[in-house]
Amino acid sequence: MPVEDAQIEQAIQHLDGAKRSHFLWTQRLLRLALLGGEPQADLLAVDAAQRCAFGHWLTHEAGLLAQVAPEVHRQLCELHGQMHGAAREVGLSILARQVAPAALDAFEQLQERLIGLIDAGRMRLLEVQNLKNLHDPLTGLPQRRLLQDAFGQFRKRCQRDGRQPFLAMIDLDRFKSINDRFGHGIGDRALCHMVDTLSAVLREDEALFRFGGEEFVQLIAARDGREAACAVRRGLERLRHAPLALPDGGQLQMTLTAGLVAVGEQEGLDEALARADAALYRGKQDGRDRCVLAV
Ligand SMILES: Nc1nc2c(ncn2[C@@H]2O[C@H](COP(=O)(O)OP(=O)(O)OP(=O)(O)O)[C@@H](O)[C@H]2O)c(=O)[nH]1
Numbered sequence: 058m059p060v061e062d063a064q065i066e067q068a069i070q071h072l073d074g075a076k077r078s079h080f081l082w083t084q085r086l087l088r089l090a091l092l093g094g095e096p097q098a099d100l101l102a103v104d105a106a107q108r109c110a111f112g113h114w115l116t117h118e119a120g121l122l123a124q125v126a127p128e129v130h131r132q133l134c135e136l137h138g139q140m141h142g143a144a145r146e147v148g149l150s151i152l153a154r155q156v157a158p159a160a161l162d163a164f165e166q167l168q169e170r171l172i173g174l175i176d177a178g179r180m181r182l183l184e185v186q187n188l189k190n191l192h193d194p195l196t197g198l199p200q201r202r203l204l205q206d207a208f209g210q211f212r213k214r215c216q217r218d219g220r221q222p223f224l225a226m227i228d229l230d231r232f233k234s235i236n237d238r239f240g241h242g243i244g245d246r247a248l249c250h251m252v253d254t255l256s257a258v259l260r261e262d263e264a265l266f267r268f269g270g271e272e273f274v275q276l277i278a279a280r281d282g283r284e285a286a287c288a289v290r291r292g293l294e295r296l297r298h299a300p301l302a303l304p305d306g307g308q309l310q311m312t313l314t315a316g317l318v319a320v321g322e323q324e325g326l327d328e329a330l331a332r333a334d335a336a337l338y339r340g341k342q343d344g345r346d347r348c349v350l351a352v
Contacts, residue, residue, distance in 0.1 A: 065186045068121050072179045075111035076172060082144050083168065090151045100148045106141040126181040133174050140167035193267040195245055196252040204266050204274060208326045211264070211276045220278040222320040223285035226333035227255075227292070229271040230312045230345040243303065247311060250301040255292040263288060274330070275315075282319055282350050289315045289348045297346070312346035319351075 082100075089096050099108050106112040115134050123130040143164035150157035191203050199207070208224075215222040229235075229251055236244040248271065255265060255273070266274045275292070279285035293313050300308035316336030320329045332351050340349040 062186065062189070064121050065182050065189075068119065069179055069182050071111065071114050071119070072122075072175050072182075075114075076175050078109070078111060079140070079168060079171060086144065086147055086151070086164075089148065096148050096152065101145055103145070105145060106138040109137075109141065112137055112141070122178050122182065125185050126178050129174055129178045129181065133171070133178065136167055136171050136174060140164065140171050143167050196249055196267055198252060198265055198267040198273070201266065201268050201274075204268070205326055207264060207266070208276065211278070212320070214262070215278045218278065220280060221285075223277040223279055223282070223317060224320055224329045224333050225275040225277065225285075225289045225315045225317040225348070226268070226330065226337045227273045227275055227289070227313050227315040228337055228341070230314055230341075232271040235309065235311075239303070239309070243301075243309070247301055247309060250299075251296060251311060251313070254296045254299050258291045258295050260288065274333075277317075282317075285319070286317055286348055286350050289317055293346070293348060314340040314345045315348040316340055317348055317350045 085097070085100060089100075099105055102108055107116070115130070115137060119130060122133075143160060146157065146160035147164050150160050191200055192198065193200050212222050229248070232244065232247070235247055252265070252267075252273070255275075259265060259275075262278050264276045266276075268274045275289060277285045277288045279288060293315065296311055296313055300310045303309055314337055316333040316338070318329055318332045318336060336349040336351040340347050343349070
């Protein structure tokens with residue numbers, strides 16, 4: 058199920074609110090100890106953890122947290138109950154005017170662990186949010202912004218493995234006419250179908266990125282140009298034989314054109330992309346449905 062930004066932000070807000078409200082518990086206990094007086098009912102209630110807004114959220118509404126950080130969620134539920142129990146013990150010992158260092162120790166430790174867990178859950182939610190923003194919501198592929206980092210790591214890996222780095226710019230042919238003829242909904246499905254088809258033939262050390270619009274970038278580690286071109290053509294070939302099934306029972310045949318370059322030792326990403334784009338352009342000029350290896 059796709060995670061909405063608003064869901065993530067709401068979960069983070071609840072965790073921030075919980076930190077503040079549990080800090081207030083300490084203040085209330087301190088006031089009670091120093092000034093005396095009647096504690097508020099919720100402090101001493103046996104079901105304080107359920108009455109607490111955070112407890113309610115944890116039990117009934119924290120589905121996203123449970124999904125992305127199940128262990129943190131499980132421990133939070135457990136510790137939250139224990140912490141309220143310990144706060145109750147401290148409250149009762151203050152009222153009874155009995156010094157209870159063990160109850161205070163337990164409360165402090167549980168409070169500290171609870172805050173640590175809240176921070177861990179918050180961090181995980183932020184990671185999910187960051188990753189989500191770096192991936193294309195339509196196809197799920199990493200976007201252009203992730204390419205720079207991945208390219209650097211890819212080159213190092215190639216060097217270590219004694220292979221040559223290649224980069225291919227891949228573009229769906231006559232995609233505008235698919236949109237014009239069938240509408241953008243089918244256009245979107247065509248893009249997803251293309252990505253699924255290419256992903257199915259990608260090797261472990263190959264990566265695919267959505268560069269923008271209907272343009273994709275594939276990174277390939279190979280012994281030589283022939284092997285790299287074979288890897289790209291494998292995807293082209295697979296898509297050629299895997300038409301998209303249309304709702305009216307028809308089939309949509311799609312083809313791809315790719316521009317492939319061997320990345321030079323001193324060559325930067327932008328330079329390699331520009332050369333791959335020029336090779337792609339030549340492929341389009343020469344009739345599409347092909348992979349052109351730049352010489
Ligand atoms: N449905 C849909 N269309 C998109 C998306 N991104 C880009 N497009 C469309 O992709 C089309 C690209 O058209 P052109 O650049 O003219 O290329 P083309 O029709 O594929 O022609 P050639 O590349 O020359 O084969 C445009 O109509 C864009 O609106 C998307 O995410 N979804």
